[in-house]
Amino acid sequence: MPQNILSQWLNYFKNHRYQKNADIIYQESRDNIANVHGYPTRCFIEITDKCNLKCKFCGHSFIKVKRTNIPDSVIEKIKPLFPYMSEVWVVGFGESLIDPRFFDILAMIPKRIMTRYVSNGLLMNREAARKMVDLRLMDLCISIDAIDEASYFQTRGVNGFNKIIENIKVLNEIKQQKGSKYPELRLSYTFFRSNAEKFLDFIDLAHSLGAVCVSADYLTVYREDLIHESLFWDQELGNRVFKAAQEKCDKLGMILSLPPSFEEAARTEKPGDQPVCYEPWNFVRFRSNGQLSPCCVNDIQLGNLEEKSFDEIWNGKDYQEFRKQVNTFRYDLNCKQCIGWGIRKISDIRYHIKILDTEGKVVTHPEIHFDPARYQDLSLFNSRKTEPLLQANDLSQK
Numbered sequence: 001m002p003q004n005i006l007s008q009w010l011n012y013f014k015n016h017r018y019q020k021n022a023d024i025i026y027q028e029s030r031d032n033i034a035n036v037h038g039y040p041t042r043c044f045i046e047i048t049d050k051c052n053l054k055c056k057f058c059g060h061s062f063i064k065v066k067r068t069n070i071p072d073s074v075i076e077k078i079k080p081l082f083p084y085m086s087e088v089w090v091v092g093f094g095e096s097l098i099d100p101r102f103f104d105i106l107a108m109i110p111k112r113i114m115t116r117y118v119s120n121g122l123l124m125n126r127e128a129a130r131k132m133v134d135l136r137l138m139d140l141c142i143s144i145d146a147i148d149e150a151s152y153f154q155t156r157g158v159n160g161f162n163k164i165i166e167n168i169k170v171l172n173e174i175k176q177q178k179g180s181k182y183p184e185l186r187l188s189y190t191f192f193r194s195n196a197e198k199f200l201d202f203i204d205l206a207h208s209l210g211a212v213c214v215s216a217d218y219l220t221v222y223r224e225d226l227i228h229e230s231l232f233w234d235q236e237l238g239n240r241v242f243k244a245a246q247e248k249c250d251k252l253g254m255i256l257s258l259p260p261s262f263e264e265a266a267r268t269e270k271p272g273d274q275p276v277c278y279e280p281w282n283f284v285r286f287r288s289n290g291q292l293s294p295c296c297v298n299d300i301q302l303g304n305l306e307e308k309s310f311d312e313i314w315n316g317k318d319y320q321e322f323r324k325q326v327n328t329f330r331y332d333l334n335c336k337q338c339i340g341w342g343i344r345k346i347s348d349i350r351y352h353i354k355i356l357d358t359e360g361k362v363v364t365h366p367e368i369h370f371d372p373a374r375y376q377d378l379s380l381f382n383s384r385k386t387e388p389l390l391q392a393n394d395l396s397q398k
């Protein structure tokens with residue numbers, strides 16, 4: 001009994017510290033203060049930016065930068081921030097399970113925190129699934145974009161569908177054995193023009209696998225040879241699928257997480273709207289090279305934890321400058337093309353098509369370079385009938 005009371009008090013003080021910080025940073029963000037006292041309440045920890053796949057629609061297929069696992073010294077500098085956090089994502093631009101320290105890092109995160117992971121699901125073997133349950137990973141999102149082996153090959157360029165489904169079934173079996181509802185399963189889907197119709201079958205698949213939620217998003221086109229795959233060119237198809245998907249999920253009692261449809265965007269988005277962003281206060285992305293970035297989209301590098309302390313970077317010149325300009329008309333180019341909730345404009349082609357160079361920098365403004373008439377007829381781009389949409393994957397990055 002006394003131990004109970006002690007742990008209640010300890011919990012009270014832990015949560016008090018968290019809540020106090022959350023209030024401070026909330027107010028500082030609303031007051032647009034650049035030099036802050038509060039700490040971020042959410043973060044991404046990019047354990048590695050290496051991947052076991054090289055999906056053509058993803059930057060991994062063409063961005064040539066040195067890939068690395070996050071150094072232990074950087075993890076040590078992140079740990080003291082956990083008391084302020086409510087949500088930690090153990091993911092970034094890669095497949096975190098490649099790094100054998102994945103579970104050590106997950107174990108470091110206090111149980112009070114919502115832990116989230118996004119994976120292609122291929123490396124989640126029985127042992128990994130067991131550890132996810134034991135360490136109470138809370139939210140697991142598996143990206144599939146397909147309803148069978150053929151459609152998986154079409155979008156991801158390897159045979160992997162059956163393996164992932166098998167892995168999910170093993171996870172479900174372990175959850176059941178251990179009487180745990182965690183990790184809750186989410187399946188995610190990227191909309192191409194050529195796979196949009198299959199989304200309704202995907203919802204059935206997710207339901208049969210016990211997923212609580214299906215999330216889907218528009219393809220962001222990074223490469224010129226995928227421009228025709230954007231739903232931007234067939235908005236009617238997008239609107240129709242979104243509507244039917246919502247009806248289906250309502251019937252099945254599943255949560256559906258979708259961006260606004262084109263139809264909805266046309267009703268709600270107004271030209272010249274100035275988006276407001278609080279991510280540079282509330283959130284931080286710890287990248288595997290030690291750099292800090294202000295959100296999950298903008299790759300601007302605001303300081304390196306291998307060289308400086310978190311406090312030095314968080315209130316350093318670059319971070320303060322970024323906070324000062326993020327909600328002004330001067331805001332950084334990558335912000336203008338943000339895909340973040342509440343900031344993007346679905347009606348704007350720049351959200352859907354953002355051609356990058358081999359360093360991952362934005363190189364085009366599509367409205368200048370692309371003629372919509374060219375992309376109206378998907379059948380003109382029918383090379384994918386004989387070849388997979390995606391290149392064969394290079395598994396050598398492991």
Ligand SMILES: C[S@@+](CC[C@H](N)C(=O)[O-])C[C@H]1O[C@@H](n2cnc3c(N)ncnc32)[C@H](O)[C@@H]1O
Binds near residue numbers: 093
């Ligand atoms: C970069 S991946 C990292 C995690 C993991 N490797 C995976 O595939 O789930 C995170 C998410 O981004 C999505 N993604 C990658 N490239 C995309 C693109 N061009 N447009 C939209 N979503 C994309 C993936 O499908 C995945 O759900």
Ligand code: SF4
Binds near residue numbers: 095
């Ligand atoms: S699995 Fe595919 S989408 Fe995910 S990071 Fe790797 S290459 Fe990108």
